[in-house]
Amino acid sequence: MSGNTVTRADLSEAVYQEVGLSRNESAELVERVLDIISDKLVEGESVKISSFGSFVVRKKGGRTGRNPKTGEEVPIGPRRVLVFRPSQVLKSIVASATRPS
Numbered sequence: 001m002s003g004n005t006v007t008r009a010d011l012s013e014a015v016y017q018e019v020g021l022s023r024n025e026s027a028e029l030v031e032r033v034l035d036i037i038s039d040k041l042v043e044g045e046s047v048k049i050s051s052f053g054s055f056v057v058r059k060k061g062g063r064t065g066r067n068p069k070t071g072e073e074v075p076i077g078p079r080r081v082l083v084f085r086p087s088q089v090l091k092s093i094v095a096s097a098t099r100p101s
Helices: 008-019 023-042 088-096
Strands: 047-049 053-060 063-066 073-076 079-086
Touching: 008 023, 023 047, 023 053, 079 088
Parallel strands: none
Antiparallel strands: 047 053, 053 079, 063 073
């Protein structure tokens, strides 16, 4: 895996190494899974991956915000935001992991 960030290429390579699909098939599989997750979130559905976590689209209502510099009130329209909630399994794995030096 490259650096501190896992990329699509890293995921494809991991699938290639672990499953034994060709590199092209591995990349297509990763892309398809990410496309399905994205499509479901766009449709407003939640995506739950067991022992990993849930992706949920929340609807936030409109409100009045304030410009911190001028103090002027600014309307903030309603919007949808993406929230990730890690599972307890993932939380415990991350909490017990030791940091590399």
